[in-house]
Amino acid sequence: MGELITNNCKKSYMWKKFQFSKGLRLYQNEIIPMTWTTSGGRGGNKRQIELEYHNPLHYFRIYLNFGYFFHYLPFRLKRVKGTKFYMIKTSRLHKVTCFIIHIMSAIRFFISIRKNLHSHRESNPSPVLYFEICRTVLTATYMTVFKWTFWTKEKLFCTIVNDLATIHFSADALTYCSKRVRVTTLATWICILYSVIPICNVFLGAEVINVKHWKFTQLLESYAGKARYTFFVQGTSDPFPITGFDLATYFLVPIYVVMNFFYFLGGHYFDLSVLMGALTLRHLAMVFADTVQSHSDPYFSATILKEYSILKEFSMKINSAISGVAFCFVVEAFPYYATHFDDILTLDDWYDRFRYLFYVVNFIMILVVASDTIVKVDSLKLWLAKDNNSLSVSTTKAVVLINELQNCPVGLKPGGILTITYGFIGTMVSVVVTYAVIILQFNFASSHSCPTSPNSVDC
Numbered sequence: 001m002g003e004l005i006t007n008n009c010k011k012s013y014m015w016k017k018f019q020f021s022k023g024l025r026l027y028q029n030e031i032i033p034m035t036w037t038t039s040g041g042r043g044g045n046k047r048q049i050e051l052e053y054h055n056p057l058h059y060f061r062i063y064l065n066f067g068y069f070f071h072y073l074p075f076r077l078k079r080v081k082g083t084k085f086y087m088i089k090t091s092r093l094h095k096v097t098c099f100i101i102h103i104m105s106a107i108r109f110f111i112s113i114r115k116n117l118h119s120h121r122e123s124n125p126s127p128v129l130y131f132e133i134c135r136t137v138l139t140a141t142y143m144t145v146f147k148w149t150f151w152t153k154e155k156l157f158c159t160i161v162n163d164l165a166t167i168h169f170s171a172d173a174l175t176y177c178s179k180r181v182r183v184t185t186l187a188t189w190i191c192i193l194y195s196v197i198p199i200c201n202v203f204l205g206a207e208v209i210n211v212k213h214w215k216f217t218q219l220l221e222s223y224a225g226k227a228r229y230t231f232f233v234q235g236t237s238d239p240f241p242i243t244g245f246d247l248a249t250y251f252l253v254p255i256y257v258v259m260n261f262f263y264f265l266g267g268h269y270f271d272l273s274v275l276m277g278a279l280t281l282r283h284l285a286m287v288f289a290d291t292v293q294s295h296s297d298p299y300f301s302a303t304i305l306k307e308y309s310i311l312k313e314f315s316m317k318i319n320s321a322i323s324g325v326a327f328c329f330v331v332e333a334f335p336y337y338a339t340h341f342d343d344i345l346t347l348d349d350w351y352d353r354f355r356y357l358f359y360v361v362n363f364i365m366i367l368v369v370a371s372d373t374i375v376k377v378d379s380l381k382l383w384l385a386k387d388n389n390s391l392s393v394s395t396t397k398a399v400v401l402i403n404e405l406q407n408c409p410v411g412l413k414p415g416g417i418l419t420i421t422y423g424f425i426g427t428m429v430s431v432v433v434t435y436a437v438i439i440l441q442f443n444f445a446s447s448h449s450c451p452t453s454p455n456s457v458d459c
Contacts, residue, residue: 074098
């Protein structure tokens with residue numbers, strides 16, 4: 001049946017040749033998924049174990065599948081039958097539907113800008129309002145960059161997934177198999193979570209009514225007012241009484257509800273694309289760190305340097321795909337958290353508190369995962385610090401390697417102008433807190449300067 005490596009932790013993959021006893025198909029120089037039978041004969045208990053040497057990190061593939069299902073992403077990746085590679089799967093009808101949905105969500109984003117500008121004209125401008133306008137504009141830019149990325153870089157994403165499917169590190173095979181299962185499960189549950197919350201936002205009326213006092217008629221009237229304001233039927237977004245519904249209102253409300261859903265879904269999927277990139281890089285860095293620790297002998301210096309170059313190449317590809325989205329993710333967060341710094345304490349609606357807490361956890365998680373990549377790759381510095389290891393590498397290679405680790409580390413690089421590290425997180429937190437304190441001072445001053453009506457024109 002060919003050469004089967006049966007060594008303890010290498011039992012899960014096969015080299016050279018393997019011939020199926022029934023199909024008689026011959027695979028050469030290829031790793032093959034096998035099926036093991038725990039008991040002989042037909043009708044026995046069977047369990048399938050996918051035994052592959054390569055470790056396809058399915059973060060992006062699963063993310064693309066979810067986005068394709070909701071018609072928010074224009075393509076997905078489908079596995080080519082009989083191989084371990086993937087190809088782009090889409091259709092003209094799907095792209096047209098996806099384009100219409102993107103137009104609808106874009107209208108919903110720009111309506112938020114219109115509403116903030118309308119509030120600016122009706123009241124005395126305050127720093128908080130300027131921050132809100134800035135944040136809304138940045139969010140619209142975030143949306144534009146995201147859509148441009150996934151409409152124009154589908155071949156790059158396909159290349160990344162195919163390269164990940166054939167990646168070759170020399171870490172323990174059992175570690176690969178166990179991590180592969182965790183990757184698929186983790187990515188699936190994360191995508192489910194980020195898809196369910198927008199559905200809950202629409203049905204509970206997030207940013208429309210107070211969920212604490214939820215009523216269907218109140219939700220319908222609020223959606224009617226928002227829909228009429230969106231399509232310029234009325235001048236304000238105040239709730240429209242259900243007794244005055246006409247044919248136009250019945251037609252506009254479902255359209256606005258769909259727009260609102262994709263508005264929320266887009267906001268979550270923007271961040272989710274950055275999270276998937278950060279998780280992929282961290283997983284690769286984690287496997288590389290395992291390789292460095294298990295090959296501390298100077299004899300393996302060539303292997304370690306080769307695998308570092310592979311890791312570096314993947315980092316460049318992933319950053320070239322999502323660096324623009326990651327940059328908008330970081331920049332858009334500054335005005336949002338500066339103006340909503342104390343929402344977890346001041347919001348009356350429990351669901352708004354939950355949403356804000358989710359956004360904070362999501363933001364911190366992405367930054368921490370991206371920063372941990374740098375820490376994992378820094379294990380190479382410890383390896384170089386050992387006397388025997390440093391002597392096994394030429395002086396030129398050692399200088400270039402140290403310079404790269406110091407000045408151009410492997411990690412998530414928003415816009416290609418910075419690298420997310422733990423030091424960057426500290427800097428960002430200090431900037432957000434500084435502006436949050438300034439805004440709180442302005443809010444305090446404005447509330448005391450006009451105690452009767454803070455939103456009055458005479459204030």
